Amino acid sequence: MQLKGGSSLWIGGGLVAAAILVAIFAPWIALTDPVMAANLMNAEIPPDWEYPFGTDAQGRDIYSRIVYGARVSLTVGIASQICNSLIGVTLGLTAGYWGGWWDDVVSGLTNLMLAIPSLVFALAIMAILGPGLLSLVVALGLTSWSFSCRIARAQVLSLKSQGYIQAARILGYSDLRIMFTQVLPNILGPLIVIATLGMGGAILAEAALSFLGLGIRPPFPSWGSMLSEARDQIRTVPWLSVFPGLAIFFTVLGLNLLGDGLRDILDPQSTTRRT
């Protein structure tokens, strides 16, 4: 058996849907309040029926904190990918359509973004903006648009000479109208695939930045910040580290599988294969 579009699409879609439902219905799914329900009498209880994932050093229920942490991860993932897509598509479409000096400027910027590893760039931005949800969205939303920009640019270049684009031009459509109403719908497939895969990357980056202490700060629950707290107690309280990591893993796995599955449907020539 091979992981074909079908099965990876459905498994991935299922995992992502589950994560989204958990995030939306967090107050109903969680057993206790994620921050306030600290009780030192219940500290460091291993997983059992009452606390399915155990409790941490302050006696907070890990399961409830993970449920709420889904909100942070998904918010950061979705919002930052919207930013990246908007920046990448706008720059890529205009650069490919207009060409000339603007194209050179955008290509230069893209190369610049490729040369700085996006985690390092995001780290620098977080250092300037300070920790917090909004800073995370900004830092991750500004640093990985180069891929969608390249795809958009390449697609415009190949579509520009097609009859229907010429026809739109003769009808007197403005450049921007042509780009966004004639070209964009034709490249939406690959862009959705990139955004889905990028969302997984953003969730991993959020976790990494929070782990370093630059993202979401404790006590507010994010999967990365929970791991950051758990690291020092790995020897004595290992379940603290296991479950937030599994939550990250299954969410990102879901997004990656979904992206692969969507690619088989939306982008059969595979301009977006991760190379």
Next chain:
Amino acid sequence: MLIVLARRLANIVPTVVAVMALVFLLFSVLPGSFISGMNEDGRSTIDPAVMERMRKEMGLDDPLPERFAKYMINVATGDLGTSFRTREPVTKLIGVRVWPSLKLVFAAMLFAISVGVTLGFLAALRPGSLIDTAAMVGAISGLSLSQFWFGLMLMYLFALTLGWLPSFGYGDGGLRNLILPAVALGVGPMALLARTTRAAVLDVLNADFVRTARSKGMSERRVVEWHVLRNALVLVVTIVGLQFGSLMGQAVVVEKLFAWPGVGSLLVDSVFQRDMPAVQGCILMIVLFFLFINTLVDLAYVAIDPRIRYR
């Protein structure tokens, strides 16, 4: 070969200048400076006169373009400035970090290439087989792992529970300390390489020249060795290069987790201490490494694929 090299080098200089300008600009809008940060941590207050003198000494009051120009001239002569915190030259701070960083990155890449390329290759030779399925499930899982969590789990299993390897630190810099961080760092590139190699080998196996080679009676082994490997290599080298180049930057979290004394952990510490010269130095180092590896990859293309010479 020389033309490729010259073209690459001509690209590197403007990229480096642009990166440094970007970092410089970013950190110049930073609200808290290193000196005000010293006040804010509340442990001690600094006499305003002393602060004034320190600002002057560090040149923080000069206009931005002047500071940038000065900095770039210094960088060009190999002087990365003085650390705000330790008062040591940044080149010295980074200098002692480069070797551990390189060691980690090379070890991670060695792991990624040896495991990833082998898995991808075996998977492609028997598409749909058990090996293929297992390799591809492993690969997509590897892409979805968060490096530091994987590292933490490795640490728990192999260091704390089994006690086979040291849990963190550089130790004497030997192999035992290197294994866990290298595997944690290499698992992502490994997964990507497995997928790429599989796709590349499958593509080549379906190519016309492979069919021709088979139909003229070439043995399967020779077909694979002579035609498939060589042609699949170009794509694999691209991914190796891209991953390799960005690995020093990606290593920040793993280095922090394993208390590995590399450039990445220096970067994180310097960011926390708002030690701007050190931050700039680290980013410069990471970007230079990326560009250097990419240049090597471009040269490798020419060596692998003679057709590229004529383009």
